Amino acid sequence: MQEELLQFKLQQVWTLVDLPLGKRAIVTKWVYMNKKDERCIVIRNKARLVAQGYTQEEGIDYDEVFAPVARIEAIRLFLAYASFKDFVVYQMDVKSAFMYGKIEKEVYVYQPLGFEDPEFPDGVYKVEKALYGLHQAPRAWHETLSTYLLDNGFQREVPDEFYELGLQVTQKDDEIFISQDKYVDEILKKFSFLTVKTASTPMETSKPLLKDVEAEDVDVHLYRSMIGSLMYLTSLRPDIMFVVCACARFQVIPKVSHFHDVKRIFRYLKGQPKLRLWYHKDSSFYLEAYSDSDYAGTSLDKKSTTGAEYVAAASCCGQALLIQNQMLDYGYNFMNTKILIDNEITICIVKNPVFHSKTKHIEIRHHFIRDSSEKKLIQMIKNHTNQNVVDFLTKAFDVSRFQYLIASIGMLNL
Secondary structure (H helix, E strand, O other): OHHHHHHHHHOOOEEEEOOOOOOOEEOEEEEEEEEEOOOOOEEEEEEEEEEOHHHOOEOOOEOOOOOOOOOHHHHHHHHHHHHHHOOOOOOOOOOOOOOOOEOOOOOEEEOOOOOOOOOOOOOEEEEOEOOOOOOOHHHHHHHHHHHHHHHOOOOOOOOOOOOOOOOEEEEOOOEEEEEOHHHHHHHHHHOOOOOOOOOOOOOOOOOOOOOOOOOOEOOHHHHHHHHHHHHOOOOOOHHHHHHHHHHHOOOOOOEHHHHHHHHHHHHHHHHOOOEEEEEEOOOOOOOEEEEOOOHHHOOOOOOOHHHHHHHHHHHHHHHHHHHHHHHHHOOOOOOOEEEEEOOHHHHHHHHOHHHHHHHOOOOHHHHHHHHHHHOOOEEEEEOOHHHOOOHHHOOOOOHHHHHHHHHHOOEEEO
16 A cells, blocks of 8 residues: 555655635545466455545536547458458457656545545545546546657557457458357347247338337336347447447337337347358458438438438548548558438539538538548448348338348358
8 A cells, every 4th residue: 555655656646735716526436456477376465445436527627538449440440451451360458558648627636535644634635637436547548658659750550459349259261250159048048038929120121110119118227237238239240230329319218119029139139149240351452431321211310301301421431531531540541432322312412512502400510521621531322222231220121121121241150
């Protein structure tokens, strides 16, 4: 404990002051652990002082809680690149530990119990660098480290460390698979769906999701728990993304009909637990984006089809630009990326200023797609609805069409 407090002093983590009027201090606590060797023999007892960050109030004690974590798109891109280059991926890992980063918010903590300054017992510590436990600690360290490295001539390049996000990556001689089979088994067991009758698709085509105000309520906590478990799957299981997001809209007051739809998703997962993303070594390595929207096709909101398609295309453009920048680090220039869309009016709005007067109801932030098109960062291409491989992300389909679309995006059931 004395060692920990000595480090705080050497690192100038805090300053002893009077608590300013109108401010409050956060309680600290000691966390104890035993450091063991490879034989599980205790070789050191360690104490760490942490702040009880759960008492912090957003907007008062902190603003953002960003922590540097790997985007799932980055993982998928890396594995696709590794497969294309015939690299062997041995391990993925990410370190979550961090040192004391400088913080900008005014934060105070009480003196550790039993270690009060005898000459200043009622004082508190003004935190200059983020303690473990504070909401802004990960962000503060990331900003401090990034700033130092960039100021000293370092550049952001291909990471030589890899990431583990609870995913299963199976690498064979000429292909790589990404899946979450174990997680699927866990949630099926958790919600008692191991012995149910399976469903061939995650959503019924004949029964659209409605508010169903007059229907009977269901257990809101169970409903939200099931939705939360499914949301974690959507990044690697695009086959359930549409229906999970649709069901998530009813989490405030879920009804029996909504619960029935959620249970169908689990029954579908029971029949397709090992559906996984597939990257083959001989596959072409290029960037091509697809955009689609079906807001006006729902009975919940009869929004403008054109506006919805345009907003969706702008979102797609943002993702394309993100991937373009990442692939520059890999040595690939994918500028002027094709965005394939089945809505001609959207293409005209992006390319032709004459149509801009018809988009006054669309927020300005979506219009960056026009600049991206003018700068030839992206190009809008018309394709037929039947060839739009992301169609299953906007609506429900029958078994044959659904399976065709799933195979088209590179998903295999093994």
